[in-house]
Amino acid sequence: MTKIFKSVFYAVNGTLSVMIYFVNTVVLSIPLILFSFLKLIPNKHWRRAVSGVVDGIATLWISINNMNQAVFSRTQFKLQGDYRLAIDQWYLVISNHQSWVDILVLQRIFNRNIPFLKFFLKKNLIYVPFLGLAWWALDFPFMQRYSKAFIKQNPHLKGKDLETTRKACKKFEFKPVSIMNFVEGTRFEPHKAKKQDDYQHLLRPRSGGIAFVLNAMGERLTKLVNVTIYYPQGIPSYWDFVSGKVKTIVVDVQTIDIKSLLASGVYSSAYFTDDTHKQLFQDWINQLWKEKDEKLKQFALEHSQT
Numbered sequence: 001m002t003k004i005f006k007s008v009f010y011a012v013n014g015t016l017s018v019m020i021y022f023v024n025t026v027v028l029s030i031p032l033i034l035f036s037f038l039k040l041i042p043n044k045h046w047r048r049a050v051s052g053v054v055d056g057i058a059t060l061w062i063s064i065n066n067m068n069q070a071v072f073s074r075t076q077f078k079l080q081g082d083y084r085l086a087i088d089q090w091y092l093v094i095s096n097h098q099s100w101v102d103i104l105v106l107q108r109i110f111n112r113n114i115p116f117l118k119f120f121l122k123k124n125l126i127y128v129p130f131l132g133l134a135w136w137a138l139d140f141p142f143m144q145r146y147s148k149a150f151i152k153q154n155p156h157l158k159g160k161d162l163e164t165t166r167k168a169c170k171k172f173e174f175k176p177v178s179i180m181n182f183v184e185g186t187r188f189e190p191h192k193a194k195k196q197d198d199y200q201h202l203l204r205p206r207s208g209g210i211a212f213v214l215n216a217m218g219e220r221l222t223k224l225v226n227v228t229i230y231y232p233q234g235i236p237s238y239w240d241f242v243s244g245k246v247k248t249i250v251v252d253v254q255t256i257d258i259k260s261l262l263a264s265g266v267y268s269s270a271y272f273t274d275d276t277h278k279q280l281f282q283d284w285i286n287q288l289w290k291e292k293d294e295k296l297k298q299f300a301l302e303h304s305q306t
Contacts, residue, residue: 003031003299009242009244010244010245012244013072013242013243014072014239014242014243014244017068017071017072017073017242017243017244018070018242020064020068020072020128021065021242023273024061024064024065024068025061027292028057028060028061028064029130029134031057031154032054032057032058032134032137033130033133033134033137035053035054035137036054036134036137036264037056037133037210038050038109038134039051039054039136039137040129044133048174048175049135050137051138051139051171051175052175053138054137054138055115055116055138058138059111059116060104062107062108062111063111063112063170064107064120064275065104065107066108066111069104069241070171070242071250072242072243073241073242073243073244073246074244075125075241075244075246075247075248076247076248076249077105077108077109077248077249078248078249078250078251078254079109079251079253080250080251080252081252081253081254082095082253082254082255083113083253084139084255085110085113085114085223085255086113086114087112087113087114087115087176088115088176089113089114089115089176089222089223090115090172090176090177090178090220090222091115091178091179091216091218091221091222091223091224091225092178092179092181092210092213092217092221092223092225093106093110093114093117093178093179093180093225093257094180094181094182094183094210094224094225094226094227095179095180095182095183095226095227095228096182096183096184096188096202096227096228096229096296097182097184097186097187097188097228098187098229098231098235099235099236099237100187100237100238101231101236101237101238101240101241101246102182102187102229103107104241105118105229105249105251106180106227107130109251109253110178110244114174114175114225115175115178115179116138116177116178117178117179117180118138118139118140118141118177118178118179118180119140119179119180120140120142120143120165120181120182120209120212120213121135121140121142122140122142122143122181123139123142123143125142126142126146130296138141139171139172139175139177141165141168141179142168143165143168143212143262146167150167157230165212165213165215165216166215166216167218168216169217172217172220173220178225179213179217181210181213182207183205183206183207183210183285183289184202184203184204184205184206185203185206185209186203186233188201188202188203196285198289198290199289199290199293200293200296200297201293201296201297201300202289202292202293202296204286204292205285205288205289206279206285206291207271207278207282207285210224210285211271211272211278211281212214212268214258214262215269215272218262218267219262221254221258222257222258223256223257223258224255224256224257224261225253225254225255226253226254226255226256226257226288226292227251227252227253228251228252228253228254228292228295228296229230230249230250230251230252230296230299230300231246231249232247232248232249232250232251232303233245233247233300239276250299250303252295265280266280266281266284267281267284268280268281
């Protein structure tokens, strides 16, 4: 009987939560889309002002989602590490990626603590109905990536993707921003992990995305924010989270000073032209990921004993 009661409770709880997420998204998307059109006016001062309003709408959307989570999900967040962050600084945020819940977790802990999180998106996504316009209004950087094979066939486009990224990030010179990058490129799944022997709880990291951001914004960025997310009850689905089944989430935050990183020579703009520099930076990312994997092993050990 208790099991049936819990199943009904989770079903009702999750349904109400999803409905609130939906209503919140629909209601706030109206002014967001409206200001998206207003941003089409070709005046940089006007666009900058409208961008601030649009970011405010997105921040309000996350704040309401967070209140929804507090009422229906009731997940306990165990935060640890370096949270000395500010809303008026420039950050590059990286994290392990296990579930779509990761994004909700990152929005939950960073909302109003750092600038609104932005993701690099493929250029063709700007044509997605409504969402493309919203992402553009929110100043999500759109980038064009070319494969080595394509560059070989079109050598005149070599370096064009870097230049496109620099132009996309130029709007952030006078506007604090947090650029988010999931270094593994895809979500962790056990069958993917079996194909490698480097890590137990992670997939191999890719250095290209971080290198693009550092190349475009390195001198402006304040810190690299390295986030480790651990789910003691196992990797949850979106439904698990909204229905209230996820009792605890551990989030560890470590920061690395970008100026010190650049001064150390670990990263150089030569990353894109010299294999030695590229390998040096990839080795540094690999070491960062080994430390993250050890941290996840320690979390698993600690929670197995409680």
